[in-house]
Amino acid sequence: MYPTLNQMLDMLEVDSVRIETGRRRQEAVWLGRVPDRVPILLGRSESRQVAKKVGPQHLRLCEHQLRGGRPVPEYHRFDHYTLREQFEDPHKMLVESLWDIIGWARTPSDAQLSLRPNFGVGTLASVFGCKTDMGENDMPWVSERPSKETLLDIDLDHLDRAGLIPRVIEFIQISRAALKDFPDVRVFMPDLQGPMNTAFLLRQQDVFVEMLEEEDYFHRLMRIVTEVFIRLTKRFKQELGEPLDGGYHGAMYMTNGGARVVDDVSIMLSPEHYLQYSLPYVRQCLAPFGGGWVHSCGNISHQLHAYLGAPEIKGINFGEPEYYDFADLFPRLASSGKFCYGGPVRELGEDVTAYLERTVACLGSARICLIFQPRVRGQDMSEGDWPDPQDILSLWDRLVS
Numbered sequence: 001m002y003p004t005l006n007q008m009l010d011m012l013e014v015d016s017v018r019i020e021t022g023r024r025r026q027e028a029v030w031l032g033r034v035p036d037r038v039p040i041l042l043g044r045s046e047s048r049q050v051a052k053k054v055g056p057q058h059l060r061l062c063e064h065q066l067r068g069g070r071p072v073p074e075y076h077r078f079d080h081y082t083l084r085e086q087f088e089d090p091h092k093m094l095v096e097s098l099w100d101i102i103g104w105a106r107t108p109s110d111a112q113l114s115l116r117p118n119f120g121v122g123t124l125a126s127v128f129g130c131k132t133d134m135g136e137n138d139m140p141w142v143s144e145r146p147s148k149e150t151l152l153d154i155d156l157d158h159l160d161r162a163g164l165i166p167r168v169i170e171f172i173q174i175s176r177a178a179l180k181d182f183p184d185v186r187v188f189m190p191d192l193q194g195p196m197n198t199a200f201l202l203r204q205q206d207v208f209v210e211m212l213e214e215e216d217y218f219h220r221l222m223r224i225v226t227e228v229f230i231r232l233t234k235r236f237k238q239e240l241g242e243p244l245d246g247g248y249h250g251a252m253y254m255t256n257g258g259a260r261v262v263d264d265v266s267i268m269l270s271p272e273h274y275l276q277y278s279l280p281y282v283r284q285c286l287a288p289f290g291g292g293w294v295h296s297c298g299n300i301s302h303q304l305h306a307y308l309g310a311p312e313i314k315g316i317n318f319g320e321p322e323y324y325d326f327a328d329l330f331p332r333l334a335s336s337g338k339f340c341y342g343g344p345v346r347e348l349g350e351d352v353t354a355y356l357e358r359t360v361a362c363l364g365s366a367r368i369c370l371i372f373q374p375r376v377r378g379q380d381m382s383e384g385d386w387p388d389p390q391d392i393l394s395l396w397d398r399l400v401s
Contacts, residue, residue, distance in 0.1 A: 003078045005091065005178060008098045011074055012182060014105050014113065019184045022110030026253040029339050029371050030314060038363070038400045040372045041251040042109035042389045044069030045100050046076070065100070066251055067374050068352075068386040069107035075099055082136045087119065090171040094178060101185055104251065107389045110371075111251035114186035117171035119164045121262075124192045125201045126163025127228055128154060142201045151202055152220055159231055172239045186248045189236055194261035194294075195281035196269075198225045208268070211277050218277070226281045230288055233259055245290030252341060252371060257291035257314040264319070267298040271306065279306050286312035293341060299323040308336040315371070317341040322377055326362040334366035343372045352387055353395060360399045367400065 028035035043066025086093040097115040104111050120140030122132050128151050131144035159165060168190045175187045192198075199207045199221055210218045237244060237258070246255040266278045286292045291312040297319030300307075307313050315338060318324055326344045333340055344362060346355040355374070363370060374392075376384035386392065 001079055002081070003095060005095060008095055008102070009178070009182070011072075011102050012098065012105060012185070014182055014184045015108075016184055018108060019112060022112060023253045025110050026112075026371055027255050029368060030254065030256045032337055032368055034368050037397060038367055038370055038372060039110035040374070040393070040396050041066055041111040042068040042107050042374070042392060043100070043104035043111050043251060044071060044107060046072045046103060066104060066107075066111060067376060067384055068109075068389050068392050069103050070389060072099060072103045072106065074102075083138060083140075084134055084136045087134060087140055090117075090167070090174050093118070093171060094175050105185075108393055109389060112186070112248055112253050113184055114188040114248035114250060115175065116188050116250070117168045117175070117190045119168060119190060121191055121193055121197070122201060123164050123168065123190045124198050124225070124228060124232060127159055127165065127232075128163075128202055130163070130202065132164065145202060145204070148203065148206075148217075152217075152224060154224055154228065156227060156231060159228060160235055165232065165235075168236065169239055172236070176241070186242075187240055188248045188250065189233065189240070189260070191262070192229055192232060194263050195222050195225045195229065195285060196265045196278045197262050198229070200265045211273070222277075222281050226284050229285050233285075233289065244288065251373070254292070257286070257293065257312075258289035259286050259292035261285050261292065261294050263294050263296045263300075263303075264298060266303060267296060267300050269303075271302050274303050275306055279310065283310055283312045293317060295319055304332075308332060308338060313338065315339045315341050321345045321375075326359070327364075330363050330366045330369055334369040339369045339371060341371045341373065343370055343374070345375055345377045346384070347377055352392065356392070356395055356399055363400075 022039060025035040025037060025039040029039065045065040081092040081096055086096050101113050101115055104113055120132060122130055122140060122142035125142050126132060129146035130142045132140045133143040134140040155162070160169060172187050179185045203210065207218070234244065237247065240247065243258060245258045247258050248254065249260060261282050263282060266274050269278060282294065291314045293315035294307060294313050295317040299320070301324070307316055318340065321342055322345050330340070344359050359372065
């Protein structure tokens with residue numbers, strides 16, 4: 001038996017005071033002020049395992065999965081839609097997305113409540129004519145890329161009619177209408193990736209050759225991708241009813257910066273090439289929105305100086321935090337006026353108390369540079385063993401007060 005939307009909403013109880021308190025703590029970090037407590041984002045993403053796959057990212061078209069939250073036993077009493085079914089039907093996508101929101105809402109922490117129209121990393125690329133493919137329980141991916149020559153011929157004035165964009169807008173409208181009685185539950189931006197990531201999706205590895213041997217073409221393509229990113233971000237923000245320089249992203253509240261750029265592919269560039277061929281377009285994407293934050297998987301230590309020197313980049317999410325020494329990283333972020341969205345990863349078998357103590361030790365006096373999202377080492381995003389979230393909060397309060 002599948003749950004109805006009304007059944008999902010009946011399970012949703014939101015503590016508006018708690019949400020507002022968390023919002024103000026996160027706002028302080030964005031503004032470079034010391035919060036009354038370093039914000040910590042706890043939650044739970046229930047899942048039923050799929051054969052040979054582990055973790056809720058294989059069950060819902062969601063973004064980050066929070067850890068340390070209270071269980072949602074009702075999840076296991078219902079049937080659940082596959083990823084393909086969610087992708088093809090906005091109502092099914094909304095129902096499955098709400099399981100995370102229910103779990104986050106039941107968990108005391110500084111986490112915000114927002115869900116995403118998630119049509120995959122190819123959402124922006126679809127404007128250029130790319131198609132989307134997926135298995136029954138896999139995230140969508142880009143397929144059937146158009147020819148190189150057609151990529152420069154985009155109708156910038158009618159982007160909301162192109163590719164997956166009408167479906168994104170439809171989901172936003174349906175979700176906002178369904179959630180009208182829950183003003184603290186938001187819808188956030190679809191995954192528009194970033195300029196270098198999208199160029200790679202469009203051209204694959206040829207983009208690196210064109211970057212050096214067909215520089216004029218490369219820069220024309222990057223300028224168009226950047227312009228599409230900016231126009232779509234403005235269009236979606238209008239639909240979401242959020243300001244250009246703020247908004248939400250999963251459990252995060254954004255202010256003094258309203259956009260996100262995904263910059264994974266840039267780890268394959270040398271620092272010199274990054275400064276010349278990628279960073280200028282990242283900054284252009286963020287500038288109209290008062291800045292924003294950057295996400296990158298992999299080890300971006302060789303690009304970190306560029307991030308720290310870019311005024312448009314307010315925060316950084318390290319997709320694989322196990323690569324970094326946060327005792328060195330946090331002071332660098334604080335001295336540059338940046339913050340980390342995420343933080344150290346909990347090692348397998350590590351006691352929660354030891355994990356939180358280690359995180360605070362890395363922070364030292366740099367209490368303005370972290371919106372802490374605990375997680376467990378490993379790519380399977382398994383739930384891990386956590387005490388009751390109130391106990392985690394009590395310990396966190398004692399450690400960071």
